[in-house]
Amino acid sequence: MDRTVDPQVLAVALGQHPSGLLPSPAALAELIADVEVSAIRSEFTVSEELLGTVWYLHGVAAAAAATDLYDPVRRQRAFAVSAHVMDLALNDPRNRPDAVDRIRVQDAPDDDAPDTLNDGPSRPPAQPLALRTIRARRLDLAFAAQIGYRRCDQDPNATAVFRQVSGLLVTDDVLASHLDTLAVEAAVAFLSMQRRPLTRVLRAWRRQLRDLQRLAGVESLRGTMYGPAQDVIEAVHHLTLYLTRSDVSALDQASTHLRAVVTGTVGGDRTARWVAAHLLELQDDLRAGSLNQLLPPGTPPALAQAFALSDPPVMTLWPPQRELLNNAHALDPATSRLLISVPTSAGKTLMAQLVICAHLTADTGRGRVLYVSPLRSLGREMRQALRARLRILGRKLGEDPPEFPAPGAPTTASDVDVLTPERLMHALRQDANAALEDVGLIVVDEAHYMAHDERGFVLEGLLAFCQALPDPPRLVLLSAAVGNHGALAAWLDPDQPPESVVFTRQWRGPRRLHGLLTPRELSNKLVRTQRKPRKNQIRNTEAAVPMALLISLRPTSATKLSHMRTGELGTRVYAEKFPGDKSATVSAKSIKNYELFAVGAAVLSRAGNVLMVCNSRLATRNTARAVADRLPDHPPAAPLADFLAATLGADHPIVNCVRHGVAYHHAQLPAEVLHAVEDALRADQLKVICCTSTLTDGVNLPVRSVIINDEVDDGQPRTGPGSGRWAPRSY
Structure with missing residues (x-):
């Protein structure tokens, strides 16, 4: 968001113009921020003033004489700002031919403001334009957004825009x-x-x-x-x-x-x-x-074709991927140690695939590759992506064996094996020579797991063992969360300066808007009643307080904090020793936090797919059911629901959730179910998916919003044993 809504960025994009012709940078930042916040609501519009301004920026940056008016940086900023707002305008109800009743959200400027966010139907939108006109307008907005994103190096957003209009x-x-x-x-x-x-x-x-x-x-x-x-x-x-x-x-x-x-x-x-x-x-x-342009001279044409003609297709590379090929010599077999550290959504997975396939096409004499990931979901995704690419190269992907196969179990020859650290360690213990035979490259994804309390020792031990070999294989580590680049680079290759070992960039593709979901007590409606006397009872009063959900958003560090709040969603009942004592709740009578956050997921789901991260397998199921209760039937998910009913039984709780466009994902579900849920999310058949962190670490999923449910310190004192200072929040 700071890339386009920051007033300094907007000042560069707007340039010099007569007073009154365009809004000032600060006014434009406020207009865009208001649209970002109001996009959470069921009813919002992109004002004609804002839309006219960004069409002006789009036109000037693209004009033949633009080089005389704008330098390259200014043109890029103008494209970025215009693309950002055009993208938002696609969700303006006036531009949506399939507009439906939406969840209404209105501003709540302070804690005492009236209830303003409801999950019931909203007022019908204003009379829309003719369907043909709306369709043409959506296509124009989509193209303007896409070309702007491509010209300002935010390529992933251009693909995301296409998903919104592909049906046109x-x-x-x-x-x-x-x-x-x-x-x-x-x-x-x-x-x-x-x-x-x-x-x-x-x-x-x-x-x-x-x-x-x-x-x-x-x-x-x-x-x-x-x-x-x-x-x-x-x-x-x-x-x-x-x-x-x-x-x-x-x-x-x-x-x-x-x-x-x-x-x-x-x-x-x-x-x-x-x-x-x-x-x-x-x-x-x-x-x-x-x-084709970026691959080193002499690279076999099959390498580029393996990416262009297989799924997912790769026709152009993103900025960090281009820089990796241009500056880091990642595809050079002589590069023995490399740490790639780029943010999430910067194309790290494709970088790993390029390194793997380039090694296979090089004549090194040791062509076998091991891809090691501590996450099975990431391993499944990599296996699926590599299968088609290796077929074009005439290479073979290894089978997916059990985590700990029996000694002497038959194996088939392969060029690439996808393993967890534990699976590779098991193979080394059985026969280290056979496990590393002809291995010339080891790629380790999510390398920051070396700091993991339980599994880090295994991963670090594997790398140390491989480095100690007389003729060690190449090592390429990937991570989005390594902070000690220099120390890790020195450990990987003490003979090289860190900058020769580490490739790191801060580029991100998708724009981000951070927010906070907080359970909020409507304390002005609290009601106290006396509990029935019992022997040794010390909590004699029940305090029932209605609960709401507060949504707080700040588009950028330069804009003000905006608050929105639901109406009453349920009641929380405390058993008090004294007025204000909140150390004990009456669970059977109280709404749970996950039920409150489910409302937030339902609200956000109307703008696009939502991924909600929960802290346990049970929480994923309960949260998914609570979200499903807030949403109507979702026909696109019917094929998945039928498959799950045939696989798990019609009475399984996930089946009813999926019929409402909601699913959950955790390690206890069968592998074929996890595959089906992930594929349905990629095919835009699901609105909300609740999962544990195993699905979120490194896996590429097309979701619009991510909710992380966690307990954070809110600084408020608590009474009672074990209560501490922790309170529920979702981000």
């Missing part, structure tokens, strides 16, 4: 029915960098255009109303060929098509010209970010 791409109707948006649809599909859906829509549209040519008896549709859209589609087709097959001539052909649209040679479609101009400007960035 029309392939099952005649071209004339959506000709006005066809060029934008093609560009939106391309900027997603999702090869499968992109290939599908391009194939359909190109076939329809060829059919039109045959019917009209012409070799080209240039000069007709279809001409501009056809050239944009052909340009996108050739750009895709360049990124997936390293076809340099395809890039030249794409440029020819785009210039023809921009100059009006093929027809006068202003929307197509807008799209073509942006794609033409983007070509240098695409070339710089192409995997």
Whole structure:
């Protein structure tokens, strides 16, 4: 959020302009922050003043004369600000053709404010524009956001935008029915960098255009109303060929098509010209970010194809991934020790896959690779991603054996094995020579687990053993949470300076908004009653207080804290020794904290998928059931619910949760169930998933909001044994 809402960033983006033409940086920051906060509510709008400002920034940064008005930094900031707000505008109810009743949230400026957040239906939105107009507006906003994100090096957000509008791409109707948006649809599909859906829509549209040519008896549709859209589609087709097959001539052909649209040679479609101009400007960035361009000279073409033609596809690299290949010599077999430390969501998993596949294609004489992760969920994800890539390389992925196979159990030869530290240690104890035979590279993910109280000794011992070998394999460690880079680098390779061993960057893709969910007592409605006298009873009064949930948000460090609060969600009953004593609750009569936080999850789920981290397996189940009680049936999750009913039985509690779009995930569920839940979340079939931390550490999941349920010190004194100063909070 500080990347775009900070007034200093906005001042650079806005530049110098006549007074009154645009809002000041501080006023613009306030406008954006208000939209960010109000987006949590059921009813919010992006004001015409804000939308007009960001369209201005988008236009000026993209104009042909922009180099005279804006330096590169200013252009990048302008694209970042405009993309951020366009992305928000996609969720403006006025721009959503599928608007439904939403949970209402209003501001509660202080603790005594009236109840303002309810999980009941809201007022119906204002009369929407015609569906066709809304569809066109959404596509325009999506393209503007995507191109802005691509131009300001926030590539993951461009893919996330595509997920919001992918249903607007029309392939099952005649071209004339959506000709006005066809060029934008093609560009939106391309900027997603999702090869499968992109290939599908391009194939359909190109076939329809060829059919039109045959019917009209012409070799080209240039000069007709279809001409501009056809050239944009052909340009996108050739750009895709360049990124997936390293076809340099395809890039030249794409440029020819785009210039023809921009100059009006093929027809006068202003929307197509807008799209073509942006794609033409983007070509240098695409070339710089192409995997083919970044791989070292002499790299076999199969390496790039293994990533471009398999799932998940990789058509361009993100900034830290580009820098890793350019500066860290990560793919060089001579790089014997490397620590990659980048934040979560910076593409660390893909970096590991690149190192692994590059090692397999290099002629080192020791081609076997071990990928070690302390997390089984991360190992499953890596195994799934590597399987298709290795198939293209003609290499074999090892089987997924039991954690501790019996001595003498048969094994099959493989090029890559995915293991936990305990599984590798077990193999070393059985036969160290066989376990490390022909191993030239060991990749350790989540390396910060070396500091773990219980499992860290095993991981550190493995690394120490491998380093002590007469001819040690290459070691590549990855982590998002290593603070002592220098010390770890010195331990890995004492002969090299730390900067030669450590690659670290602070780049993050997705924007973040931090908030706090807090149980809040409505103390002005407290009611005390006398308990029935009993022998030796010292708590003679019950204090019943209604409970609400407070949501606190601060978009950036420069903006004010905003509070929103629910109505009464239940009652908490205390057994008092004296007035104000809260050391003991009457559990059977009291609403639990997880039930309060479930309301927060239900509220956030309307803006996108929610992942809620719980501290125990039981808590995941209970929380999921509480969230499901707050949500209606969710038809997209029906196939998963049917599978779980057939696998676990129709009476299993997860089945009813899933029918409401809610699931839970922990280690006691069968592996096939965990796989199905993860795949459903990636396919956008689930609204909320409650899990333990094993799913969150290193696993790539497309979620909009993350709630972490934890106990934190709130500084308030408690009475009673074991009460301490800890209070529930969720982040």
